[in-house]
Amino acid sequence: MPTAIDSYEEGRRRPTGSAGGRTRVLTTHSVPPDESLEYWHDAVFDTLVGMDIAAEGRTYDATLRTDRLGDLQITTVEADPGHVHRAPRFIARGDGREVFVAVQSAGRAQVEQDGRSTELRTGDIGFFETLRPFRTTFPERFRLKIFAVPRPLLELPEADVRRLTGRAIRPSGGLPALLAPLLERLADTSESYTTPTAERLAESVIDLVAATAADQLGADPAELPGADGVLLQRVRTYIRWHLSDPGLTPSVIAGVHGISVRYLHRMFEAEGSTVCRWIREQRLRECRKELAAQPPGSVSLGQVARRWGFASPAGFGKAFRSSFGLSPSDWLDRVRAGGVPC
Structure with a gap:
């Protein structure tokens, strides 16, 4: 069967002067139904990181859209219920160069990483460390917006990232209430910004993500994000x-x-x-x-x-x-x- 690299649906060309080369869309609609789950494995590996993906039936309805905003890769995943496992054998391949900051846009996700488990509900933010195993179960059809942040730009020690995983950050107030809707909106409009604007937006988003992370970690009041x-x-x-x-x-x-x-x-x-x-x-x-x-x-x-x-x-x-x-x-x-x- 075709791989995701060979048989993805070509994204449309961007207008002149926009923030990147093109938006890329991968969908299981582009292959026969009985090849959909295998195709989805390839699509996720090609765009995000390697994972085992399991579903109840032999067919799977899923689409992802990926784009760039400055130094950020933004991927919106909409898919049927299922289970994903970022296993050690995938990590050994060396494809985990970013920290994923995700917004649960629709549905729910049950997340396990670093000895903790939580449920992401609509609007919640979650951190995923791609250098360590994690499991996620989606009990219903869902939409997840994932921001892949280059680890050096986040400027968080590995020990601090470990403390952020497996936790649901609720957008009920403070910095999370600013960050969650911003990420939602940017994921939907990422292709509409010119390159200079996209780069400035990405820098501001990374700053806000870092401040939110420090807030969740209970940083010293004299430091971010007091x-x-x-x-x-x-x-x-x-x-x-x-x-x-x-x-x-x-x-x-x-x-x-x-x-x-x-x-x-x-x-x-x-x-x-x-x-x-x-x-x-x-x-x-x-x-x-x-x-x-x-x-x-x-x-x-x-x-x-x-x-x-x-x-x-x-x-x-x-x-x-x-x-x-x-x-x-x-x-x-x-x-x-x-x-x-x-």
Whole structure:
């Protein structure tokens, strides 16, 4: 029979300038009914990770839709009742590079991992560690929206991730009440954002996931996501969305968030940085990404610098050389020659 790689239904092409190459849809409707479960095994392995999948009958009705939002892979699974087991033999193949953050969009899921079990109900959030075995039973037809977060970006020690699995995070208040509907909406609209917007959204989502995780773990109040930590997340998100504004200053940021400039500086100092340094680092990061992505000669250094909030090309060049030890043009020449990473 055909594998998921060979016989998936081609996703539609995205509009020019959108966040990725295409949306991919895999469905058991594309194969004969008696081959549907085997096909679904291939589809899940090809898109997520390897798992054993069992169902009551020989036929299985299931569809998954996958897309990218910046560094996030988003997969929406809608399927018949069944059982999945992420067994050690799959983990040994080395396909577990992400932590899955999932929203139970419809139906229920009975989850077991790391010695705990829980039931995800509609609206609940669950963390799945792909480096360790887990079992999930879906007693009824369900819809699950899965965000695959690269482990380094989540910045959580393995011991902390282990404490998050096998637990249902209810969206009844606090950060989960913000995160759950955001993930729901982004999974449904991921293909509609341009690349720069998608990348900013992904960064903000990862920040909010990390803050929610820390909240669930009972982090120190002086760290995320205590009162200062939640506010710092909001400030960082605001900065990312306003990097192009050359008038983005500590006084403006403090005023928008109803705090004093001194308090703003103190929050960043607690993180080992300063407001202005953090803004500069984010601007330089976006400039580097745009310069590396553009065809040679299609955009000037001055255009990119101004687009990301630098008042002048000279100021951009000085900041760039101070941070990376090269001028922007020398750095770009080395990137195109394959001599330095982007």
